[in-house]
Amino acid sequence: xxxxxxxxxxxxxxxxxxxxxxxxxxxxxxxxxxxxxxxxxxxxxxxxxxxxxxxxxxxxxxxxxxxxxxxxxxxxxxxxxxxxxxxxxxxxxxxxxxxxxxxxxxxxxxxxxxxxxxxxxxxxxxxxxxxxxxxxxxxxxxxxxxxxxxxxxxxxxxxxxxxxxxxxxxxxxxxxxxxxxxxxxxxxxxxxxxxxxxxxxxxxxxxxxxxxxxxxxxxxxxxxxxxxxxxxxxxxxxxxxxxxxxxxxxxxxxxxxxxxxxxxxxxxxxxxxxxxxxxxxxxxxxxxxxxxxxxxxxxxxxxxxxxxxxxxxxxxxxxxxxxxxxxxxxxxxxxxxxxxxxxxxxxxxxxxxxxxxxxxxxxxxxxxxxxxxxxxxxxxxxxxxxxxxxxxxxxxxxxxxxxxxxxxxxxxxxxxxxxxxxxxxxxxxxxxxxxxxxxxxxxxxxxxxxxxxxxxxxxxxxxxxxxxxxxxxxxxxxxxxxxxxxxxxxxxxxxxxxxxxxxxxxxxxxxxxxxxxxxxxxxxxxxxxxxxxxxxxxxxxxxxxxxxxxxxxxxxxxxxxxxxxxxxxxxxxxxxxxxxxxxxxxxxxxxxxxxxxxxxxxxxxxxxxxxxxxxxxxxxxxxxxxxxxxxxxxxxxxxxxxxxxxxxxxxxxxxxxxxxxxxxxxxxxxxxxxxxxxxxxxxxxxxxxxxxxxxxxxxxxxxxxxxxxxxxxxxxxxxxxxxxxxxxxxxxxxxxxxxxxxxxxxxxxxxxxxxxxxxxxxxxxxxxxxxxxxxxxxxxxxxxxxxxxxxxxxxxxxxxxxxxxxxxxxxxxxxxxxxxxxxxxxxxxxxxxxxxxxxxxxxxxxxxxxxxxxxxxxxxxxxxxxxxxxxxxx
Numbered sequence: 020x021x022x023x024x025x026x027x028x029x030x031x032x033x034x035x036x037x038x039x040x041x042x043x044x045x046x047x048x049x050x051x052x053x054x055x056x057x058x059x060x061x062x063x064x065x066x067x068x069x070x071x072x073x074x075x076x077x078x079x080x081x082x083x084x085x086x087x088x089x090x091x092x093x094x095x096x097x098x099x100x101x102x103x104x105x106x107x108x109x110x111x112x113x114x115x116x117x118x119x120x121x122x123x124x125x126x127x128x129x130x131x132x133x134x135x136x137x138x139x140x141x142x143x144x145x146x147x148x149x150x151x152x153x154x155x156x157x158x159x160x161x162x163x164x165x166x167x168x169x170x171x172x173x174x175x176x177x178x179x180x181x182x183x184x185x186x187x188x189x190x191x192x193x194x195x196x197x198x199x200x201x202x203x204x205x206x207x208x209x210x211x212x213x214x215x216x217x218x219x220x221x222x223x224x225x226x227x228x229x230x231x232x233x234x235x236x237x238x239x240x241x242x243x244x245x246x247x248x249x250x251x252x253x254x255x256x257x258x259x260x261x262x263x264x265x266x267x268x269x270x271x272x273x274x275x276x277x278x279x280x281x282x283x284x285x286x287x288x289x290x291x292x293x294x295x296x297x298x299x300x301x302x303x304x305x306x307x308x309x310x311x312x313x314x315x316x317x318x319x320x321x322x323x324x325x326x327x328x329x330x331x332x333x334x335x336x337x338x339x340x341x342x343x344x345x346x347x348x349x350x351x352x353x354x355x356x357x358x359x360x361x362x363x364x365x366x367x368x369x370x371x372x373x374x375x376x377x378x379x380x381x382x383x384x385x386x387x388x389x390x391x392x393x394x395x396x397x398x399x400x401x402x403x404x405x406x407x408x409x410x411x412x413x414x415x416x417x418x419x420x421x422x423x424x425x426x427x428x429x430x431x432x433x434x435x436x437x438x439x440x441x442x443x444x445x446x447x448x449x450x451x452x453x454x455x456x457x458x459x460x461x462x463x464x465x466x467x468x469x470x471x472x473x474x475x476x477x478x479x480x481x482x483x484x485x486x487x488x489x490x491x492x493x494x495x496x497x498x499x500x501x502x503x504x505x506x507x508x509x510x511x512x513x514x515x516x517x518x519x520x521x522x523x524x525x526x527x528x529x530x531x532x533x534x535x536x537x538x539x540x541x542x543x544x545x546x547x548x549x550x551x552x553x554x555x556x557x558x559x560x561x562x563x564x565x566x567x568x569x570x571x572x573x574x575x576x577x578x579x580x581x582x583x584x585x586x587x588x589x590x591x592x593x594x595x596x597x598x599x600x601x602x603x604x605x606x607x608x609x610x611x612x613x614x615x616x617x618x619x620x621x622x623x624x625x626x627x628x629x630x631x632x633x634x635x636x637x638x639x640x641x642x643x644x645x646x647x648x649x650x651x652x653x654x655x656x657x658x659x660x661x662x663x664x665x666x667x668x669x670x671x672x673x674x675x676x677x678x679x680x681x682x683x684x685x686x687x688x689x690x691x692x693x694x695x696x697x698x699x700x701x702x703x704x705x706x707x708x709x710x711x712x713x714x715x716x717x718x719x720x721x722x723x724x725x726x727x728x729x730x731x732x733x734x735x736x737x738x739x740x741x742x743x744x745x746x747x748x749x750x751x752x753x754x755x756x757x758x759x760x761x762x763x764x765x766x767x768x769x770x771x772x773x774x775x776x777x778x779x780x781x782x783x784x785x786x787x788x789x790x791x792x793x794x795x796x797x798x799x800x801x802x803x804x805x806x807x808x809x810x811x812x813x814x815x816x817x818x819x820x821x822x823x824x825x826x827x828x829x830x831x832x833x834x835x836x837x838x839x840x841x842x843x844x845x846x847x848x849x850x851x852x853x854x855x856x857x858x859x860x861x862x863x864x865x866x867x868x869x870x871x872x873x874x875x876x877x878x879x880x881x882x883x884x885x886x887x888x889x890x891x892x893x
Contacts, residue, residue: 549589603646734778810852
């Protein structure tokens with residue numbers, strides 16, 4: 020397919036965007052005329068205009084995308100030029116409240132940039148001759164007349180570049196290219212026509228920081244400038260349509276976003292123009308694309324009748340029309356309704372994907388499964404393993420045109436309501452394996468960030484993944500641009516995750532949007548404030564505890580059971596080795612001592628400096644299933660530790676407490692011992708809830724009738740002076756129990772038998788919610804006489820880790836965290852169920868989010884594959 024030249028055009032536009040703001044802070048308040056456009060040569064690649072006010076300058080002053088695209092050296096050169104020439108006090112008064120244009124033009128070597136600025140009033144020739152030589156004290160200034168044009172040149176002492184300035188018809192024109200300047204000033208040379216100038220005027224938004232104009236007739240020349248070889252068939256879908264486009268920018272620190280209108284002319288025979296007569300639809304096929312997708316184009320139409328008529332007219336103008344007509348007659352000899360039935364069975368969403376190994380995949384939605392099955396054996400032959408091959412060539416091309424022309428007689432599989440095609444059976448088999456593993460594009464961090472910014476409602480979506488397409492780019496870009504792409508020291512082009520273009524039909528024209536997603540150094544997870552090295556992977560924590568009156572510390576345990584205490588600055592406080600892995604949470608008491616139990620049946624109590632307290636560590640009778648519960652009960656402080664089917668109690672010196680020696684229950688204990696209403700509460704897998712007094716005697720037992728198997732500890736809700744207990748069973752039913760032992764089923768969840776359930780307050784109400792992780796789906800319910808779903812989220816893979824909960828404000832409110840280990844992504848949810856800004860991001864399971872010192876801002880503490888703790892300020 021080799022369609023990667025599209026990204027070259029997008030990168031070029033990014034250069035335009037970046038260049039503008041190095042010259043854009045002349046404190047203008049409103050836009051004036053677009054008079055300079057009338058002077059620009061007709062072969063101008065791109066034009067931009069912008070508002071020069073303090074707000075705009077402040078927004079973009081730290082826009083990293085500029086430096087990533089322009090390069091460090093060119094950025095410094097532009098900044099110096101701006102300071103010494105364009106912002107010179109002798110000329111600034113003539114430029115107040117004016118609109119500035121930056122345009123890009125072809126040259127034999129590279130691309131030339133032209134700056135055009137109208138003046139507030141006419142400046143006479145004598146004044147010009149007096150002012151311009153004074154600009155830039157660090158430049159060698161010369162005046163010259165060429166072909167009747169009066170030019171001023173500015174050359175730095177230690178540079179071969181010369182900047183040229185001229186003044187004509189109340190407009191300053193400035194550029195590094197003398198040839199371009201003379202071409203612009205020559206009124207006899209071809210300029211933009213009146214219709215294009217009118218379009219530029221119409222779309223010159225006052226509310227946008229800047230606007231980009233593109234004349235379509237010059238797209239082929241742009242492609243030739245950037246690409247080594249001639250563009251392929253897919254590129255020609257986009258570059259041969261006449262017309263013009265105007266985009267306005269929407270600011271975001273880590274993305275370039277341009278949106279506007281594309282006006283079309285001379286669309287006859289142009290494939291992409293067929294979608295201009297459609298309305299936007301919801302595109303969903305990208306959910307099936309593999310993670311190694313380098314580029315995809317997804318197409319969709321809303322009106323099948325209009326599409327079929329327009330496609331038929333398009334086919335009639337193609338070289339293949341007679342061949343298709345002849346094939347139609349042959350096919351209908353065997354079954355007259357075959358083509359019509361197949362067309363009715365297929366949907367209006369289709370796509371082509373180029374993978375990073377250059378293999379293609381095609382996707383078509385199925386609209387009517389029964390009709391599809393009706394014609395399947397007639398339109399295709401089985402080749403085994405639920406794989407088919409079309410009996411006739413060009414079937415995808417017949418019904419979908421140029422977009423699927425790459426698939427002459429492909430193999431295909433049916434997956435859900437989609438057929439997936441490939442030219443080679445092995446390619447299809449490899450995709451099927453990726454699908455089973457859920458090794459998909461939507462499961463990657465970059466694509467999730469892309470989805471946050473760009474919606475999926477359009478008619479044509481072009482997407483390029485910079486990393487997956489890197490070899491294509493380096494091999495297909497012209498030598499200099501290929502070098503720039505590979506030069507990570509000077510440029511940051513590889514820090515762009517993706518480039519994409521969306522087109523939406525608009526009564527014969529397009530609404531168009533261009534997006535570039537950038538990995539900013541300020542993005543959460545990009546630049547750590549500090550790192551701390553461990554010897555193996557993290558298995559417990561991190562937690563944050565008080566160290567002294569003035570400082571807190573981070574606590575974590577690695578795989579070899581070493582425990583680390585880390586200062587908020589990232590420095591080591593102390594380390595020690597525990598016997599076994601810490602089970603459940605580590606807790607801190609009011610005296611700042613910490614409690615923990617391990618799977619080697621050890622109970623620890625130690626101070627914030629790592630020193631164990633008298634009597635600890637001590638052996639406990641059974642292996643714990645969760646962490647200790649500290650209670651101050653009837654004048655006695657005790658630690659209640661759940662074993663598999665017994666409760667153990669120890670005093671604050673590590674000794675066993677009399678009366679609790681033989682406290683056993685039926686079934687396996689689920690979670691920690693809870694303490695409420697002066698009772699210790701234990702939930703077991705046999706559908707029972709036990710209540711004990713301070714002496715270890717059983718006060719009450721709730722046994723839900725029937726063969727019930729609980730999978731969660733109880734959630735305790737106090738409402739109107741009544742205590743209610745909620746629990747879930749292994750088939751997804753939720754039960755509500757009262758203190759007098761009555762129980763009732765309040766919800767039938769029907770979740771998978773491996774689901775997990777917790778009760779925590781994550782939405783800021785007065786009671787906990789039920790949090791369910793069922794394979795790839797997270798669901799949060801509010802508890803009551805019935806359950807009401809508050810929010811849900813679906814991950815791309817099953818989540819096996821239990822959720823994480825982090826204190827968030829007062830009232831026991833917790834932030835909900837998820838680590839999806841299959842994708843190495845971590846998530847943090849806000850109270851309303853939306854993802855906290857910056858999430859998800861790449862990290863290993865086990866993380867912490869919140870303050871790490873008394874007056875610190877929020878931090879993310881997480882790990883990567885290199886066995887380090889990373890601290891990111893957020």
